[in-house]
Amino acid sequence: MSLTLEDVARIALLSRIELSAAERETTRDQLNGILGFIEQLQAVDTTGIEPMAHAVDVVQRLRPDRITETDRRADFQALAPETEAGLYLVPRVVE
Amino acid sequence: MNWEVVIGLETHAQLRTQSKIFSGSSIAFGAEPNVQASAVDIALPGVLPVLNREAVVCAIKFGLAVGAKIAPRSVFARKNYFYPDLPKGYQISQFEIPVVLGGGLNIRVGAGETATEKFVHLTRAHLEEDAGKSLHEDFHGKTGIDLNRAGTPLLEIVTEPDMRSSAEAVAYAKALHALVQWIGICDGNMQEGSFRCDANVSVRPTGQKEFGTRREIKNLNSFRFMQQAIDFEVQWQINEIEEGRAIRQATVLFDPDSGETRSMRSKEDAHDYRYFPDPDLLPLEITADWIAEVKRGMPELPDAMTARFIVQYGLSAYDAAQLVATRDTARYFEDCAAAAGLENAKLCANWVMGELAARLNKEGLEIAAAPLSAQQLAGIIRRIADNTISNKIARDVFEALWAGDGKDADAVIEAKGWKQITDSGALEALVDEVLAANQKSVEEYRAGKEKAFNALVGQTMKATRGKANPQQVTDLLKKKLGA
Structure with missing residues (x-):
């Protein structure tokens, strides 16, 4: 499998990344390189082996249901480009 | 041509935990914007989610209540989409292996003795996190983001396309709404968005095997809107097809003001979620021992209680189902019947569903807040049963006790001289x-x-x-x- 320039444009749109025509070509070549590695992996015969959801074979540790976080809004909002009335402001989104 | 309606529902039930599903922030409703949004909730780089045990317990309870299979191992996945109320760029959900598989709910459609029963099959239920809120007004052309809700635990409950009318869809939604409150996993507050439904609706000529193309109505937050939205959508789809236009798969919104549904996005620009297992979370293991432990803490379920009421108290199926509408109603009735005596159970049922329900309704009170206790009502019923008072006087005693005028029925009857003349x-x-x-x-x-x-x-x-x-x-x- 290899990606076309149109595939790259679609992935960029989904990821909200703007790519120039030249970047699109570089990105396509880099992604196709990665897909090449995946093809090597897929060549391995895994018949009868149960797929894993994680590289490490352990299970999720659980947290007791307790409120441990405090209000750190002022710290966090000091990092934000724009805030008002406690809200983060972002370019208008309408759906 | 005759048309058959096909409906499947997806419901998001907000779980009744203290903290979020993957962080220790509070999920209390109504806080100042962003004061309950931690580094994990706002997705600062380098943070890691840690799963809340209680959210898993809620999922197990639900699975047990609907007779589903609880997956011994389930997997969290990233559902990718880009939207500012979801700052990670993905929602943590479950995709290939959800925590709850199958099961179903008995529903009663229609009212009174003519009601019919139906079993609605569930496909699955999975754990996921809620997104934040976007506020579009008043920020000089910008959108305000409140991330307090981001990371709130949800159980998304998905049915098979089993329902055949808006009435069935509403009956299912009501039964589910009652059940999640019954087992204590959701507060059911629809105004605050704790219980929201999406309806997948399609129509097909009666007798046709294949399903028609469906449209999904998003975010129905009241049973009345659900009925209106589905009825409008069904009529719209039938008209389109009869006028020779094909239905195109789409997501639609219901506008309560116009009573109409309108398209939000079509399939062509539907999100491509690119699900994959979340490498930040290991598989969730639920052992048989854990399930057994949760099961021991579960209340008697509504269906079992209905069946018991019919046998134990000699009630009709309809009366039993009415009394089992909520745990509080059932408890009140049982306390009343215990105090009045088994032989007066039917009379207790009549009073709880009649006089008491009407009076609570009139005052806008829940049964738990009734000024008249189950024991006080039982006192009235005992005096009706032994002919001390007539039904008419009983209503006066009821009013007096409701108003706090006397400690029990006997005291009121004595004080007012209401004893029936039997001499x-x-x-x-x-x-x-x-x-x-x-x-x-x-x-x-x-x-x-x-x-x-x-x-x-x-x-x-x-x-x-x-x-x-x-x-x-x-x-x-x-x-x-x-x-």
Whole structure:
């Protein structure tokens, strides 16, 4: 499998990344390189082996249901480009 | 042409935990914007989610309540989409292996003794996190983001396309709404968004095997809107097809003001979520021991309780189902029947569903807040049963106790002198007086006017100020009049 320039444009749109025509070509070549590695992996015969959801074979540790976080809004909002009335402001989104 | 409607529902139930599904922030409703949004919730780089045990317990309870399979191992996945109320760029959800598989709910469609029953199959239920809120007004052309809700635990409950009318869809939604509250995993508050439904709706010619193309109505937050939205959507789809236009798969919104559904996005620009297992979270393991432990802490379920009420109290299926509408109603009834005696259970049921329900409804109160306790109501019922008071006087006693006027039925009856006249000598004297004073009615009755007899009963009851047993009065009058 290899990606076309149109595939790259679609992935960029989904990821909200703007790519120039030249970047699109570089990105396509880099992604196709990665897909090449995946093809090597897929060549391995895994018949009868149960797929894993994680590289490490352990299970999720659980947290007791307790409120441990405090209000750190002022710290966090000091990092934000724009805030008002406690809200983060972002370019208008309408759906 | 006849059309068949096909509906499947997806419901998001907000789980009743203290903290978020992957962080230790509070999920309390109504806080100042962003004060309950931690580094994990706002997706600062380098943070890691840690799963809340209680959210998993809620999922297990639900799985047990609907007779589903609880996956011994389930997997969290990233559902990718880009939207500012989801700052990670993905929602943590479950995709290939959800925590709850299959199961279903019995629903009753319609009211009264003509109601029909139906079993709605569930496909799955999975754990996921909620997104934040976007506020579009008043920020000089910008959108304000509040991330307090981001990371709130949700159980998304998905049905098979089993429902065939808006009435069935609403009956299912109501049954599910009652169940999640019954088992204590969701507060069911629809105004605050704790229980929201999406409806997948399609139509097909009656008899056709294949499903039609469906449209999904998003975010129905009341049962009334659900009914209206589905009814509108069904009619719209039928009209489109009958006018030769094909239905195109789409997501639509219901506008309560116009009563119409309108398209939000079509399939062509539907999100490509690119699900994959979240490398930040390991598989969730649920052992048989854990399931057994949760099961031991579960309350009796509504279906089992309904069946028990029918057998134990000799109630009709309809009465039993009414009483089992909420855990509080069922508890009130059982306390009342325990205090009034098993032989008076039917009378208890009638009073709980009748006088008490009407009065609570009128005052806008929940049964848990009733000023009249189950034991006080049982006190009234015992005095009806042993003929101390008539039904009419019983309602007066009910009012007095409701108003806090007296500690129990016996005290009220005593204080007001409402004891029914059972002394037949005293009653006979009264009847004689009434007959003497109403000669005209007596003559009319003797001349064959049945109505005149009722007037005499009325006069006697009035003379006793309602304290006589109407049956006893009738019998006495008939005897006196030689009928």
